[in-house]
Amino acid sequence: QKNGVSNGTLYKKTFIEHFEQAPMYVAVLTFLGFGVGTIFGYLRDFMRAWGLEKRHIAAEREQQKDFVPLYQDFENFYTRNLYMRIRDNWNRPICSVPGPQFDLMERVTDDYNWTFRFTGRIIKNVINMGSYNYLGFAETDVNALKTVTIELQKYGTGICSTRQEMGTLDKHVELEKLVAKFLGVEDAMVFGMGFATNSMNIPALVGKGCLILSDELNHTSLVLGARLSGATIRIFKHNNMQSLEKLLRDAIIYGQPRSHRAWRKIIILVEGIYSMEGSIVRLPEIVSLKRKYKAYLYLDEAHSIGAVGATGRGVVEYFGMNPDDVDVLMGTFTKSFGAAGGYIAGKKDLVDFLRTHSHSAVYATSMCPPVAEQIIRAMKCLMGQDGTTQG
Amino acid sequence: VQEKEELIEEWQPEPLVPPVPKDHPALNYNIVSGPPTHIITVNGKECINFASFNFLGLLDNEKVKTAAQASLKKYGVGTCGPRGFYGTFDVHLELEERLAKFMKTEEAIIYSYGFATIASAIPAYSKRGDIVFVDEAACFAIQKGLQASRSNIKLFKHNDMADLEQLLKEQETEDQKNPRKARVTRRFIVVEGLYMNTGDVCPLPELIKLKYKYKVRIFLEESLSFGVLGEHGRGITEHFGINIDDIDLISANMENSLASIGGFCCGRSFIIDHQRLSGQGYCFSASLPPLLAAAAIEALNIMEDNPDIFRTLRDKCERIHKALQGISGLKVVGESFSPALHLQLEESCGSRENDVKLLKRVVDYCMNSGIALTQACYLEKEEKCLPPPSIRVVVTVEQTEQELDKAASLIKEAAQSVLN
Numbered sequence: 001q002k003n004g005v006s007n008g009t010l011y012k013k014t015f016i017e018h019f020e021q022a023p024m025y026v027a028v029l030t031f032l033g034f035g036v037g038t039i040f041g042y043l044r045d046f047m048r049a050w051g052l053e054k055r056h057i058a059a060e061r062e063q064q065k066d067f068v069p070l071y072q073d074f075e076n077f078y079t080r081n082l083y084m085r086i087r088d089n090w091n092r093p094i095c096s097v098p099g100p101q102f103d104l105m106e107r108v109t110d111d112y113n114w115t116f117r118f119t120g121r122i123i124k125n126v127i128n129m130g131s132y133n134y135l136g137f138a139e140t141d142v143n144a145l146k147t148v149t150i151e152l153q154k155y156g157t158g159i160c161s162t163r164q165e166m167g168t169l170d171k172h173v174e175l176e177k178l179v180a181k182f183l184g185v186e187d188a189m190v191f192g193m194g195f196a197t198n199s200m201n202i203p204a205l206v207g208k209g210c211l212i213l214s215d216e217l218n219h220t221s222l223v224l225g226a227r228l229s230g231a232t233i234r235i236f237k238h239n240n241m242q243s244l245e246k247l248l249r250d251a252i253i254y255g256q257p258r259s260h261r262a263w264r265k266i267i268i269l270v271e272g273i274y275s276m277e278g279s280i281v282r283l284p285e286i287v288s289l290k291r292k293y294k295a296y297l298y299l300d301e302a303h304s305i306g307a308v309g310a311t312g313r314g315v316v317e318y319f320g321m322n323p324d325d326v327d328v329l330m331g332t333f334t335k336s337f338g339a340a341g342g343y344i345a346g347k348k349d350l351v352d353f354l355r356t357h358s359h360s361a362v363y364a365t366s367m368c369p370p371v372a373e374q375i376i377r378a379m380k381c382l383m384g385q386d387g388t389t390q391g
Numbered sequence: 392v393q394e395k396e397e398l399i400e401e402w403q404p405e406p407l408v409p410p411v412p413k414d415h416p417a418l419n420y421n422i423v424s425g426p427p428t429h430i431i432t433v434n435g436k437e438c439i440n441f442a443s444f445n446f447l448g449l450l451d452n453e454k455v456k457t458a459a460q461a462s463l464k465k466y467g468v469g470t471c472g473p474r475g476f477y478g479t480f481d482v483h484l485e486l487e488e489r490l491a492k493f494m495k496t497e498e499a500i501i502y503s504y505g506f507a508t509i510a511s512a513i514p515a516y517s518k519r520g521d522i523v524f525v526d527e528a529a530c531f532a533i534q535k536g537l538q539a540s541r542s543n544i545k546l547f548k549h550n551d552m553a554d555l556e557q558l559l560k561e562q563e564t565e566d567q568k569n570p571r572k573a574r575v576t577r578r579f580i581v582v583e584g585l586y587m588n589t590g591d592v593c594p595l596p597e598l599i600k601l602k603y604k605y606k607v608r609i610f611l612e613e614s615l616s617f618g619v620l621g622e623h624g625r626g627i628t629e630h631f632g633i634n635i636d637d638i639d640l641i642s643a644n645m646e647n648s649l650a651s652i653g654g655f656c657c658g659r660s661f662i663i664d665h666q667r668l669s670g671q672g673y674c675f676s677a678s679l680p681p682l683l684a685a686a687a688i689e690a691l692n693i694m695e696d697n698p699d700i701f702r703t704l705r706d707k708c709e710r711i712h713k714a715l716q717g718i719s720g721l722k723v724v725g726e727s728f729s730p731a732l733h734l735q736l737e738e739s740c741g742s743r744e745n746d747v748k749l750l751k752r753v754v755d756y757c758m759n760s761g762i763a764l765t766q767a768c769y770l771e772k773e774e775k776c777l778p779p780p781s782i783r784v785v786v787t788v789e790q791t792e793q794e795l796d797k798a799a800s801l802i803k804e805a806a807q808s809v810l811n
Contacts, residue, residue, distance in 0.1 A: 060661055061636065061659070061661075063603075064608075066606065067606045067607075068573075068574065068575065068576060068578065068606065069577075070516060070577065070608070070661075070662065071665065072575070079668060083668070090475040090476070091474060091475055091479050091667075092477060092479065093479045093480060093481055093483075093484055094477055094479070094480060094481075095480060095481040096465065096466065097465070097466050097467040098467070098470060098471045098472065098477060098478075099467070102477070105481060128477070130472065130476050130477040131470075131471040131472040131476070131477050131478070132471045132472050132677075133471040137468075137469075138467045138468070138469055138470075138471050139467055140463075140464055140465065140467050145463060145467070145468075148463065148468060149460060152456065152459055152460060152463060152682070153456060153460070154425070154426060155425070155426040156426050156428070156450045156451055156452075156455070156456055156650065157450075157455065157456070157459050157650065157651055157652070157682065157683055157686040158445070158449075158450050158646060158649075158650035158651050158652060158686075159427060159443070159646070159652070160443040160444040160445045160450060160646060160647060160650060161427060161442065161443045161444060161765075162768065163420070164420055164768045165442060165765040165766075165767075165768055165783075166421060166423060166427060166431070166433070166440075166442040166443050166763065166765050167423075167427070167443075168420050168421065168422055168423065169422070169423050169424070169425075169427070170422055170423070170424045170425075173422060192504055192652065193503055193504035193506075193507060193672075193676065194676065194677065195504070195507060195671075195672055195675060195676035196504050196506055196507050196672075199510075200506075200535075203773075205407065205408065219675065220671055220675040221671075221675065221676070224539060224671060227539065228535065228538055228539055249395070249399065252399050252402045253395050253398050253399070262402055263404070264405050265404045265407065266404060293399065294403070294404055295404070296404075296407050327407055328407075332677075333469075334469055334470075334471065334677040335471065337469070338467060338469040338471060339468050339680070340468075340469050340470075340503065340677055340679075340680050349408055349410060350407060350408050353408035353409070354408075355420075357770065359506075359531065359535070359770065359773070360506070362531075362768045362769065362770050363506060363531045363532060363770075364504065364505065364506035364532075365504075365505060365506075365646045365652060368652050368683065369426070370459075370463070370468065371468060371469070371680060374468040374469070
């Protein structure tokens with residue numbers, strides 16, 4: 001099935017996304033596989049309960065055996081029987097920089113993935129197609145990391161204080177100004193962790209009586225932030241503008257459920273690039289919908305900042321739009337910039353409000369200085385301010 | 392259809408953010424130039440640092456910095472991936488092993504942000520329909536974790552074991568009415584070792600007794616007490632001499648004593664292993680940058696090699712606690728061995744805003760004379776039980792006796808001049 005261009009005049013370039021539909025036999029075989037796995041799971045559980053097979057999984061303490069069990073039997077069914085068989089695909093430790101090639105630690109299992117043992121051998125120069133190192137800033141070149149090394153020596157590694165108390169360093173101010181300039185907005189604020197940026201700022205922006213329209217495939221951090229805020233959440237089909245428009249119309253016409261009072265605010269949560277599907281948000285259509293129905297747009301550019309667009313400014317640039325169209329621009333520094341942390345950018349009132357009311361500013365530590373320096377140098381390189389044309 | 396179009400035209404949303412007054416205290420925050428170590432440069436003025444939680448003075452330690460530099464050369468800065476997809480480095484595994492060994496538990500798990508540690512750990516175990524008994528003075532991260540878990544929350548008065556027992560008894564009578572439901576409802580008590588909001592410790596031995604009597608599990612949050620209490624810095628379990636297996640989960644953040652960033656949970660494998668698949672801040676977020684993990688390992692080494700710094704820290708806390716007694720207008724809140732004390736106004740002047748302004752004048756007086764203090768900041772509308780406004784005084788091992796005495800006398804002076 002091809003998703004074609006629905007409103008050609010909004011898009012400056014053609015926008016074609018291909019999503020292959022899985023052929024029927026693959027779907028049937030997958031379900032059969034799950035079925036067989038489940039039957040074997042029940043068989044094994046039966047054998048374990050009757051002592052015919054050894055229990056590998058950790059058990060509750062003797063003294064606490066008469067407490068209410070911590071995990072329901074069924075919750076762990078999937079983990080015990082299906083996940084354990086293929087567990088060695090994930091969580092593989094590496095022992096070098098996650099650059100284009102890295103060194104993998106060899107890991108074997110003697111008892112079918114219940115425990116792992118490191119043989120001590122290191123597999124060198126494995127080609128890396130797994131880390132989110134889009135622009136290659138995860139490097140150990142001494143010249144590149146010169147400023148980071150200096151800052152680490154000067155500042156140390158920790159902060160030991162929150163933003164509002166004693167944790168705002170001059171580095172943070174410098175970084176925020178740079179981020180604002182990079183994105184072309186008025187002001188920005190940085191936080192120590194990308195996941196926490198979403199889960200702590202969405203509750204600050206919306207509350208009870210507001211409506212959140214979120215895409216089907218939004219990341220857990222967005223979902224958690226939406227749930228913690230206490231607003232009503234409605235989900236629209238992935239990248240489907242008709243579904244979104246219908247929800248918007250119904251929301252404004254019928255108001256809040258039961259009381260039919262008008263909603264205080266409507267906010268649309270979308271991501272720039274969806275990590276699970278690989279699809280790009282249809283930004284021009286969403287912006288036109290948002291203008292028509294007076295909703296607010298929150299764009300999470302975790303994967304797309306730095307990677308998409310002619311000069312790396314994200315999906316806003318990719319579609320040739322103005323950053324002022326999006327009300328809240330959010331992103332993380334983990335993927336393209338090779339560091340850690342997140343930011344929120346937008347108009348000055350928005351950022352001032354977040355400086356005073358964000359949960360992270362009051363209760364969580366700020367970003368650590370060497371990491372901030374890494375982001376500064378990466379951004380300067382992208383903006384061409386470091387004198388080279390590498391960016 | 393005409394009506395619908397009209398409705399759409401007429402609807403006006405609230406502005407995205409309400410306007411913030413220009414003189415809001417949080418907008419004019421202190422900018423620190425240079426590292427936040429013992430001598431800190433705030434807003435251009437050099438002061439002695441009594442505000443950062445740098446209890447063991449490891450923020451400026453050369454060995455820690457060297458270890459971080461070595462790790463920087465080897466691994467770069469970021470990990471570019473969550474733990475599941477090639478974001479697990481050998482330093483992470485080493486740090487988890489070291490922490491488990493240090494705390495004498497079976498396993499430990501690391502998070503990349505201190506706030507996310509307890510806020511992800513609680514919802515991994517406690518779901519809708521379970522019951523959690525939590526202290527009133529629990530910190531905000533715990534409150535967010537409880538909110539995300541959607542369990543039934545029962546607050547008991549701060550450190551009041553009688554109140555807790557009352558609630559547990561009530562729960563027991565409820566259980567008798569519906570035994571089938573009771574058999575599947577999990578029960579938890581969430582307490583902090585050293586409370587951030589009040590500076591006192593929780594009565595852990597009584598809690599253990601209640602645990603076995605009423606069959607509830609205990610989650611202990613040791614952000615302030617890790618690296619502070621106990622003979623070797625193992626926290627409140629060592630302080631009271633309790634077997635660590637009695638506590639189901641200990642969660643702490645490495646941002647206070649270990650002068651790094653991130654957090655960890657430790658306990659038995661039975662409990663910790665579950666978080667590797669269901670801890671949201673663990674599975675869906677990038678892992679801790681390796682230079683911070685290396686710094687934490689080095690900090691642990693230092694803690695293990697010099698167990699007498701804990702004794703020194705405790706002595707300094709007692710000293711300043713004694714020195715700050717008897718200031719007119721301010722009362723000291725917190726245990727004598729707690730390194731983070733609060734100074735609250737003895738009599739409030741009516742509204743919280745005025746109290747905050749008054750305390751700010753005290754803080755400004757001290758800052759102008761070379762002692763950096765801070766007010767404890769809270770989000771007024773979001774906290775369940777808002778503590779009264781206070782000034783936080785933090786004691787670190789690096790402060791000398793003269794500095795402690797100077798700080799105490801300066802605070803006395805400030806209180807005299809501002810409050811009288």
